[in-house]
Amino acid sequence: MGKTYEIVPDGGVTSPKGFKAGGLHCGLKKTDRHDLGVIYCEVPAAAAAVYTTNLFQAAPLQVTRESLAEEGVLRAVLVNSGNANACTGRQGEDDARAMRSGIAEALGIPKHQVAVASTGVIGELLKMDRVHAGIAKLPERLSADERGSDDFCQAILTTDLVKKTACVRLTVDGREVVIAGAAKGSGMIHPNMATMLGFVTTDAAIPAPLLQELLRESTDVTFNMITVDGDTSTNDMLVAMASGLAGNKPLSRDHADFAAFADGLRYVCEVLAKAIARDGEGATKLIETTVVGAGSDEDARAIAKTIIGSSLVKSAAFGADANWGRIIAAVGRAGVSDIDVNTVDIRLGDISVLEQSRPVAFDEEAALAYLKGDTVAIHVDLNHGSGRAVAWGCDLTYDYVRINAAYRT
Amino acid sequence: MGKTYEIVPDGGVTSPKGFKAGGLHCGLKKTDRHDLGVIYCEVPAAAAAVYTTNLFQAAPLQVTRESLAEEGVLRAVLVNSGNANACTGRQGEDDARAMRSGIAEALGIPKHQVAVASTGVIGELLKMDRVHAGIAKLPERLSADERGSDDFCQAILTTDLVKKTACVRLTVDGREVVIAGAAKGSGMIHPNMATMLGFVTTDAAIPAPLLQELLRESTDVTFNMITVDGDTSTNDMLVAMASGLAGNKPLSRDHADFAAFADGLRYVCEVLAKAIARDGEGATKLIETTVVGAGSDEDARAIAKTIIGSSLVKSAAFGADANWGRIIAAVGRAGVSDIDVNTVDIRLGDISVLEQSRPVAFDEEAALAYLKGDTVAIHVDLNHGSGRAVAWGCDLTYDYVRINAAYRT
Numbered sequence: 001m002g003k004t005y006e007i008v009p010d011g012g013v014t015s016p017k018g019f020k021a022g023g024l025h026c027g028l029k030k031t032d033r034h035d036l037g038v039i040y041c042e043v044p045a046a047a048a049a050v051y052t053t054n055l056f057q058a059a060p061l062q063v064t065r066e067s068l069a070e071e072g073v074l075r076a077v078l079v080n081s082g083n084a085n086a087c088t089g090r091q092g093e094d095d096a097r098a099m100r101s102g103i104a105e106a107l108g109i110p111k112h113q114v115a116v117a118s119t120g121v122i123g124e125l126l127k128m129d130r131v132h133a134g135i136a137k138l139p140e141r142l143s144a145d146e147r148g149s150d151d152f153c154q155a156i157l158t159t160d161l162v163k164k165t166a167c168v169r170l171t172v173d174g175r176e177v178v179i180a181g182a183a184k185g186s187g188m189i190h191p192n193m194a195t196m197l198g199f200v201t202t203d204a205a206i207p208a209p210l211l212q213e214l215l216r217e218s219t220d221v222t223f224n225m226i227t228v229d230g231d232t233s234t235n236d237m238l239v240a241m242a243s244g245l246a247g248n249k250p251l252s253r254d255h256a257d258f259a260a261f262a263d264g265l266r267y268v269c270e271v272l273a274k275a276i277a278r279d280g281e282g283a284t285k286l287i288e289t290t291v292v293g294a295g296s297d298e299d300a301r302a303i304a305k306t307i308i309g310s311s312l313v314k315s316a317a318f319g320a321d322a323n324w325g326r327i328i329a330a331v332g333r334a335g336v337s338d339i340d341v342n343t344v345d346i347r348l349g350d351i352s353v354l355e356q357s358r359p360v361a362f363d364e365e366a367a368l369a370y371l372k373g374d375t376v377a378i379h380v381d382l383n384h385g386s387g388r389a390v391a392w393g394c395d396l397t398y399d400y401v402r403i404n405a406a407y408r409t
Numbered sequence: 410m411g412k413t414y415e416i417v418p419d420g421g422v423t424s425p426k427g428f429k430a431g432g433l434h435c436g437l438k439k440t441d442r443h444d445l446g447v448i449y450c451e452v453p454a455a456a457a458a459v460y461t462t463n464l465f466q467a468a469p470l471q472v473t474r475e476s477l478a479e480e481g482v483l484r485a486v487l488v489n490s491g492n493a494n495a496c497t498g499r500q501g502e503d504d505a506r507a508m509r510s511g512i513a514e515a516l517g518i519p520k521h522q523v524a525v526a527s528t529g530v531i532g533e534l535l536k537m538d539r540v541h542a543g544i545a546k547l548p549e550r551l552s553a554d555e556r557g558s559d560d561f562c563q564a565i566l567t568t569d570l571v572k573k574t575a576c577v578r579l580t581v582d583g584r585e586v587v588i589a590g591a592a593k594g595s596g597m598i599h600p601n602m603a604t605m606l607g608f609v610t611t612d613a614a615i616p617a618p619l620l621q622e623l624l625r626e627s628t629d630v631t632f633n634m635i636t637v638d639g640d641t642s643t644n645d646m647l648v649a650m651a652s653g654l655a656g657n658k659p660l661s662r663d664h665a666d667f668a669a670f671a672d673g674l675r676y677v678c679e680v681l682a683k684a685i686a687r688d689g690e691g692a693t694k695l696i697e698t699t700v701v702g703a704g705s706d707e708d709a710r711a712i713a714k715t716i717i718g719s720s721l722v723k724s725a726a727f728g729a730d731a732n733w734g735r736i737i738a739a740v741g742r743a744g745v746s747d748i749d750v751n752t753v754d755i756r757l758g759d760i761s762v763l764e765q766s767r768p769v770a771f772d773e774e775a776a777l778a779y780l781k782g783d784t785v786a787i788h789v790d791l792n793h794g795s796g797r798a799v800a801w802g803c804d805l806t807y808d809y810v811r812i813n814a815a816y817r818t
Contacts, residue, residue, distance in 0.1 A: 055750050056741035056766075087737055089767050122734025123768040234738055311720065311805075312813055319814025325531025328496055329643055332465035341464050357465075358498050359532040396720075398807050404721055405728025 004170055004260035005267060008178070011167020012149025016178040016203035018042045018243030021148040022141035023155030026134025028082030028120070028127060035082045036134040037155030039199055040075065040107060040142055045241035046205075047074035048212035049115065050219050052236035058086035059096040060116040061237055067100070070112040072208035074241050077115040077199060078103040078135070079156050081184070083126050085118040086234040095126045102135040115239050117197050119184060120158055122234060149182070156184040156197055159403060162279050166271035168264045172248040172257040177204040179261075181268040185226075185276030198223060198238035198272055204261060205244035206251040214262055215240050222269035225305065225391040226277045238269075277392035282399030286392060287317050289378040294387030295338035304391035306334035307378060314396035320371035322364070324353040327378060340384050347379040356383075413579055413669035414676060417587070420576020421558025425587040425612035427451045427652030430557035431550035432564030435543025437491030437529070437536065444491045445543040446564030448608055449484065449516060449551055454650035455614075456483035457621035458524065459628050461645035467495035468505040469525040470646055476509070479521040481617035483650050486524040486608060487512040487544070488565050490593070492535050494527040495643040504535045511544040524648050526606050528593060529567055531643060558591070565593040565606055568812060571688050575680035577673045581657040581666040586613040588670075590677040594635075594685030607632060607647035607681055613670060614653035615660040623671055624649050631678035634714065634800040635686045647678075686801035691808030695801060696726050698787040703796030704747035713800035715743035716787060723805035729780035731773070733762040736787060749793050756788040765792075 014021050023037035049068055051061050067074065078099055085092050096116050104111035118126075142148060153163040167180040183198040200215070219238060244250075251258055278286040289307045294300035307313055307330045316323040324346050331344065346354035349370045351362050370376070376395075423430050432446035458477055460470050476483065487508055494501050505525050513520035527535075551557060562572040576589040592607040609624070628647060653659075660667055687695040698716045703709035716722055716739045725732040733755050740753065755763035758779045760771050779785070785804075 054738065054741040055746070055748065056737055084734075087734065087763070087766060087768065122738065123763075234741060311809075315810055315813030318810065321814065325493075325496065328465055329463065329531065332463040332643060337464070339464065354496070354532075357496060359496065396810055396813075398810050400720075401724055401727065401805055401807050401810060404724030404805075405730065 005168040005264035006170065008167040008169050010146065011178065011180050012146060012165045013039055013152060013180050013182045013199060013201045014144050014149040015167050015180045016201045016243060017245035018045070018203055019201045020142040020144045021152035022138055022143060023151035024134055024137055024141055027130035028080055033157070034151060034155035035080055036131065036138065037079050037152040038103060038138050038142070039077045039152060039201065039241070041241055041243050043243055043245065044073040044075055044113060045243045046208040046211055047072055048208060048215045048240045050215055050238045052234060054234050056087060056234045058084055058118060058235040059088060059092035060085055060118045061235065062093065063096040063100055064115040064117065064237065064239070067112045067115055073113055074115055075109040075113040076103055076107055077117060077239055079117040079197065080126070080131060081156055081158050082120040083118060083124055084120045084122045084235045085126055087123040088125055091125055095128055098128060099131060099135070102132055103138065106135050106139050117235070117237050117239070119156065119197050119235055153182050156182065158184065159281055160184050160279055164272050164275040164279070166268040168267055170260050170264045172204060172246065172251065172261060175246045175248045177246045177248060177261065178202060179204070179264045179268050181272050183272040183276055185279065196223065196236045196276060200238070200240040200265070200268060203243045203246040204251060205246065205248050206242045210251060210253070211240055211242055214265055218266045218269040222266065222273040225301070225389065226273050226393060274392050277394050280394035281403045282397040283394030284397055285317060285373065285395050286375045287314070287378065287394060288375065289380070289391045290388070291380045291382070292388040293382040293384050294336070295385040296387040297389055298387070299336045299338060300387040300389035301391070302336050303331055303334040303380065304389045306330045307380070308391040308393035311396055314393065317371065317376050318395035318397050320368050322348055322353060322362070322367040322371060327380065328354065331380060339382050343383040345381040345383060349377050414577040414673035415579065417576040417578050419555065420587065420589050421555060421574045422448055422561060422589050422591045422608060422610045423553050423558040424576050424589045425610045425652060426654035427454070427612055428610045429551040429553045430561035431547055431552060432560035433543055433546060433550055436539035437489055442566070443560060443564035444489055445540065445547065446488050446561040447512060447547050447551070448486045448561060448610065448650070450650055450652050452652055452654065453482040453484055453522060454652045455617040455620055456481055457617060457624045457649045459624055459647045461643060463643050465496060465643045467493055467527060467644040468497060468501035469494055469527045470644065471502060472505040472509055473524040473526065473646065473648070476521045476524055482522055483524055484518040484522040485512055485516055486526065486648055488526045488606065489540060490565055490567050491529040492527060492533055493529045493531045493644045494535055496532040497534055500534055504537055507537060508540060508544070511541055512547065515544050515548050526644070526646050526648070528565065528606050528644055562591050565591065567593065568690055569593050569688055573681050573684040573688065575677040577676055579669050579673045581613060581655065581660065581670060584655045584657045586655045586657060586670065587611060588613070588673045588677050590681050592681040592685055594688065605632065605645045605685060609647070609649040609674070609677060612652045612655040613660060614655065614657050615651045619660060619662070620649055620651055623674055627675045627678040631675065631682040634710065634798065635682050635802060683801050686803050689803035690812045691806040692803030693806055694726060694782065694804050695784045696723070696787065696803060697784065698789070698800045699797070700789045700791070701797040702791040702793050703745070704794040705796040706798055707796070708745045708747060709796040709798035710800070711745050712740055712743040712789065713798045715739045716789070717800040717802035720805055723802065726780065726785050727804035727806045729777050731757055731762060731771070731776040731780060736789065737763065740789060748791050752792040754790040754792060758786050
């Protein structure tokens with residue numbers, strides 16, 4: 001199947017019709033970088049969200065959940081970085097609600113049409129005077145052009161080194177539909193602190209329940225494939241808003257262009273997920289693990305995530321060491337029993353290192369050269385079934401340890 | 410309950426009656442350190458073993474399993490380091506069998522009374538000429554004194570920095586019984602390469618089936634509590650041998666001194682497990698996580714292991730950063746649903762940092778001083794039930810990354 005969408009290189013969350021965004025520094029970060037941002041939709045947007053499975057869910061998630069429960073519609077998402085508003089008890093909930101009311105009032109919209117997200121340090125109360133002062137200035141910072149998208153992207157970063165955006169254009173009912181996204185991650189190799197936030201905007205007309213289904217399906221094969229062991233922070237959240245201003249006939253699973261839209265959405269999520277993996281704390285390279293020939297997709301996912309989550313595999317990738325023994329050891333402890341231990345093939349890029357579970361003599365120089373690149377592809381073929389999956393991660397480096405040895409202080 | 414055993418500071422695997430040991434350099438390691446060792450028992454010893462759950466089990470494990478299946482008795486364990494003899498196919502199995510036959514012949518004992526263990530790099534064939542030359546010299550290197558134990562301990566190390574031994578003395582039927590052990594680990598924070606080997610000797614009289622049960626029970630609360638996510642290498646193995654030369658009435662669960670023996674065995678295993686954790690690659694400190702108040706011991710174990718396995722918690726420990734947010738995030742993603750998210754207490758040593766799931770103001774200076782020590786105790790009280798568990802790990806450091814970036818090359 002050819003691509004049904006066209007990539008928009010400079011696109012961002014304000015590219016779809018109806019969206020504005022903005023960001024500013026209100027004082028939650030110690031530096032002068034932006035730490036408060038908003039995405040605003042001129043019309044009520046059909047909305048959907050996916051939340052962390054961590055039992056200790058941060059206050060903003062509860063509030064966002066309540067908003068969406070009312071009518072599945074959002075006009076705005078308010079985000080702060082620098083403070084996760086997690087493990088902050090009743091006061092934290094009150095603060096998240098105050099953020100929601102504050103931006104609703106400033107923008108003149110109902111508060112139940114506002115989502116709230118936070119990222120940063122856990123367990124500290126928000127400096128609400130700063131947040132409120134920032135909220136008051138946000139409406140005048142809204143912009144429908146690149147600046148708005150850019151300011152918003154800056155505002156959601158914590159230890160991220162680069163902004164993460166994606167945008168595609170496709171045709172639905174002969175109308176141009178744009179899907180865009182922004183994300184922050186960086187937390188770590190497997191994001192398990194108050195880490196990952198993602199925001200998707202589109203001008204497609206799509207009912208909220210279907211948007212919710214599609215968002216979940218896309219998440220399963222993108223954002224959820226950069227996490228390991230179900231590692232999820234207290235704040236992980238992905239929110240999607242569809243303005244409907246493209247003017248297409250509302251999408252349904254029977255719609256002729258449904259597959260194209262779903263594919264575009266998955267692509268946007270995948271770009272953001274890979275960007276998060278590549279920009280993992282201290283990372284020098286992206287690792288992409290593809291597992292094929294498993295008994296089921298589920299088995300393939302478990303194995304791909306175990307490999308990508310192995311500190312040994314990650315360290316070896318950092319050192320450009322073709323240590324396939326660590327890969328096969330990860331396969332063997334992934335909790336998947338339906339494999340044949342005698343039929344495993346492993347490739348690093350195009351270099352075959354294991355065939356039928358036996359080492360293959362390979363060119364060490366070529367392997368070293370390949371592994372020194374900025375992307376390492378690990379291919380595992382179990383030669384056992386038709387299940388497949390792809391997972392993304394990054395290498396484990398000195399800088400990772402340095403950053404996380406003193407994140408809080 | 411007071412201790413029912415006495416610690417023997419200089420004891421080793423040759424301390425129990427009937428055991429000799431030895432080790433030498435045969436050429437499997439690149440350095441001139443010992444890489445081949447044996448424990449020998451003058452009489453047939455009741456034996457038991459626990460093996461890795463990794464699907465890709467190394468050849469020596471298969472061979473050892475076959476030996477024990479014959480009559481549950483061992484006279485010798487032959488161990489090499491430098492090469493794990495894992496993922497080596499049919500040739501690897503032949504080599505493991507040749508090691509067994511070789512040492513059996515050299516010592517004049519039946520080959521089914523020999524266990525074989527290997528540790529080191531995965532996927533390379535053993536240099537069997539060197540192994541055979543070493544085996545031929547081993548009998549004359551056997552010693553019942555400290556030198557034998559010491560040589561053996563040296564021979565099983567890979568990247569370990571220190572030897573790991575433990576020994577206790579207790580009374581059974583008025584007879585002195587000695588339990589001793591040696592181990593190697595070091596692999597990593599959670600040992601998931603061809604890493605952990607453990608050997609326990611005792612002169613107690615105990616039937617092999619009961620020794621097997623006790624070994625499993627001890628392993629569950631010691632060696633298995635330094636691993637994470639079921640992480641297990643292709644070579645992990647723990648072997649126990651009981652010579653019976655103490656002359657006690659054979660132990661049974663009804664025996665008056667059964668609890669004392671079980672307690673001593675558990676202690677020996679715990680000392681070795683903690684030593685492996687403390688000597689984890691690149692480690693600067695031991696982390697001990699105690700979880701109490703869980704709904705069940707199983708829940709407590711899952712949470713303790715998730716905390717101890719978190720790269721973020723480990724990095725924070727390295728940096729002496731009192732980042733309890735990472736601890737609570739680990740609690741919340743441990744896969745345990747039977748907890749109350751509002752009643753969690755966390756202490757670092759004696760310093761309370763979280764009470765009833767809310768941050769507590771604490772003395773940062775005191776916390777820093779405590780976390781800079783060589784042992785960090787993390788206490789989590791869920792205040793929810795009576796389940797409890799203890800797990801051990803180490804910090805994540807620059808040296809860990811350095812060692813594992815180029816382990817193979």
